[in-house]
Amino acid sequence: MKILPDILQNLIQEMKKLPGVGGKSSTRLAFYLLESSPEQRERLTKALQAVDKIHWCLRCFFVAEDELCEICKDMARDGSLLCIVEKPADVIAIEKAGRYVGRYHVLHGLLSPLEGVRPEDLKIPALLKRVEEEKPGEIIFALSPTLEGEMTLQYLTEQLKKSESKLSRLARGVPFGANLEFTDEMTMSKAFEGRQPL
Amino acid sequence: MKILPDILQNLIQEMKKLPGVGGKSSTRLAFYLLESSPEQRERLTKALQAVDKIHWCLRCFFVAEDELCEICKDMARDGSLLCIVEKPADVIAIEKAGRYVGRYHVLHGLLSPLEGVRPEDLKIPALLKRVEEEKPGEIIFALSPTLEGEMTLQYLTEQLKKSESKLSRLARGVPFGANLEFTDEMTMSKAFEGRQPL
Numbered sequence: 001m002k003i004l005p006d007i008l009q010n011l012i013q014e015m016k017k018l019p020g021v022g023g024k025s026s027t028r029l030a031f032y033l034l035e036s037s038p039e040q041r042e043r044l045t046k047a048l049q050a051v052d053k054i055h056w057c058l059r060c061f062f063v064a065e066d067e068l069c070e071i072c073k074d075m076a077r078d079g080s081l082l083c084i085v086e087k088p089a090d091v092i093a094i095e096k097a098g099r100y101v102g103r104y105h106v107l108h109g110l111l112s113p114l115e116g117v118r119p120e121d122l123k124i125p126a127l128l129k130r131v132e133e134e135k136p137g138e139i140i141f142a143l144s145p146t147l148e149g150e151m152t153l154q155y156l157t158e159q160l161k162k163s164e165s166k167l168s169r170l171a172r173g174v175p176f177g178a179n180l181e182f183t184d185e186m187t188m189s190k191a192f193e194g195r196q197p198l
Numbered sequence: 199m200k201i202l203p204d205i206l207q208n209l210i211q212e213m214k215k216l217p218g219v220g221g222k223s224s225t226r227l228a229f230y231l232l233e234s235s236p237e238q239r240e241r242l243t244k245a246l247q248a249v250d251k252i253h254w255c256l257r258c259f260f261v262a263e264d265e266l267c268e269i270c271k272d273m274a275r276d277g278s279l280l281c282i283v284e285k286p287a288d289v290i291a292i293e294k295a296g297r298y299v300g301r302y303h304v305l306h307g308l309l310s311p312l313e314g315v316r317p318e319d320l321k322i323p324a325l326l327k328r329v330e331e332e333k334p335g336e337i338i339f340a341l342s343p344t345l346e347g348e349m350t351l352q353y354l355t356e357q358l359k360k361s362e363s364k365l366s367r368l369a370r371g372v373p374f375g376a377n378l379e380f381t382d383e384m385t386m387s388k389a390f391e392g393r394q395p396l
Contacts, residue, residue, distance in 0.1 A: 003293055005263035007248045014245040017238070019230050025218055031287045032217050034249055034261065040215070041246055047212040048243050050205045051232055063232065065203035089229045095201055 008034065059130070061106040061123045063088050071104060078102045080137035082165070084127065084156065086110055086144065094142060102140075105130065110148035111155055119155065127156075131163050141169040145190075206232065257328070259304040259321045261286050269302060276300045278335035280363070282325070282354065284308055284342060292340060300338075303328065308346035309353055317353065325354075329361050339367040343388075 004012075008030055015026035033041055056062070057069035064070070071077060071091070081102025085091055091104050107122045119125065131139065139160060143149035157167055172190040174183055183191075202210075206228055213224035231239055254260070255267035262268075269275060269289070279300025283289055289302050305320045317323065329337065337358060341347035355365055370388040372381055381389075 003260075003268045003289070005252055005261055005268075007245075007252055007263060008261055011245040011249060014242045017242075018227055020223060020226070027287065027290060028218070029216055031285070033246065034252060034286070038250055041249060044212045044215075045243050045246050047205075047209040048231065048239055048246075051209060051239060052236055054203055054205055054232060062201075063203055063206055065205060070201045070203075087229070088232070089225065091201070092225060 056106070056108075060104045061088075061108060061126070062091050062104055079134070081140065082131070082134070082136040082138070083140045083142050085142050086149070086152075090142065100140075102138075103136075107152070110143065110146075111152045112148045113151075124156070124159075128159060131160060131165060135163070136165050138166040138168060139163075141167070143169075145172055254304070254306075258302045259286075259306060259324070260289050260302055277332070279338065280329070280332070280334040280336070281338045281340050283340050284347070284350075288340065298338075300336075301334075305350070308341065308344075309350040310346045311349075322354070322357075326357060329358060329363060333361070334363050336364040336366060337361075339365070341367075343370055 002009075011033065012026045012030045015021055015029045016023065018026075021029065033044075054063055054065060057064040057072055058067050059072045060069060062069040062071060064072075066073075078101045081100070083094065083100060083102055083104050085094070085104060085106055087108065088106055091106065094100050094104075105123065105127050107124060107127070109117055109122045111117055111119065111122070141153050141156070143153055153169065160167060171194055172187070173194055174180065174187060174191045200207075209231065210224045210228045213219055213227045214221065216224075219227065231242075252261055252263060255262040255270055256265050257270045258267060260267040260269060262270075264271075276299045279298070281292065281298060281300055281302050282305065283292070283302060284305055284307065286304055289304065292298050292302075303321065303325050305322065305325070307315055307320045309315055309317065309320070339351050339354070341351055351367060358365060369392055370385070371392055372378065372385060372389045
């Protein structure tokens with residue numbers, strides 16, 4: 001039996017589309033919004049509408065309000081280092097670690113023959129052109145070590161091997177804080193391969 | 199260092215206000231919304247704006263699009279049963295169980311001397327008036343067995359003892375599917391008190 005107004009049912013449906021929001025939490029979120037003040041809902045609505053003004057940086061395809069993003073505009077960044085990532089959120093994760101001082105190139109996806117994602121569907125043509133123009137000293141691949149990540153890495157190293165840039169990838173190994181007992185075989189074997197002298 | 203556009207930072211802040219959304223998931227939600235289509239964002243925005251049209255049922259204070267909610271409009275409901283709940287979401291939880299066929303009264307909160315919540319801040323005056331007018335055969339309290347819930351229950355039973363309605367409360371006991379070993383002392387002792395003959 002239908003007991004909720006269509007309007008509320010509709011909000012629950014929209015909430016359910018958000019990542020990590022299931023049936024119960026979509027109802028909870030909808031009721032929370034219903035019981036919050038009209039002002040608070042308007043702030044959220046306005047914040048959502050403003051997103052239309054954000055676009056991708058013309059150079060690295062990270063998020064930007066202007067033509068270039070804050071990272072590309074920052075002259076203190078080391079332009080000889082170029083880090084290749086899958087998505088904008090990866091840039092945030094790397095920046096949080098605070099270890100990397102170079103620039104980025106966001107692919108906006110990974111190659112996937114299964115899902116029909118080809119190089120021209122990603123920011124790969126732009127990357128190849130950029131490398132040719134900027135000639136970075138080192139290109140660091142920071143792609144997830146998944147099937148698609150490895151495939152994309154392989155394709156790009158093939159395409160870029162003629163460039164003069166040094167190519168590298170993030171180290172694979174046992175993550176900080178992990179329990180060795182529960183480390184999977186693949187991670188364990190990569191950690192042995194990449195073992196470091198003391 | 200600021201690397202995100204203010205617009206995105208603002209959306210992350212708004213997302214963080216939602217219940218159950220922490221620092222990491224607010225960023226994740228904001229990026230998800232950023233990467234979703236303008237049409238999908240507009241659907242969500244519209245759904246949020248439409249919430250302004252929802253109000254509380256004039257009779258039971260559950261959510262309603264018209265003057266009365268779907269439950270109050272439903273003539274097949276047993277008008278001799280009145281169930282008192284704290285918030286609209288509790289009605290949904292009870293309806294999902296499908297066992298109750300009567301009507302509701304939503305208090306929109308619980309009494310709390312600590313937070314300064316008095317009877318007149320809740321839908322308690324309306325409840326007392328309603329009971330006088332409708333004279334339900336039974337009033338069932340379905341309030342959370344917390345300090346505030348018990349205090350509200352105590353206040354209301356005191357106020358309603360002059361009415362001709364039978365007063366009852368939901369059974370307290372070991373929840374379905376629970377592991378007896380990890381049941382807390384309070385629940386366990388209530389379960390013994392309320393033990394049922396076989």
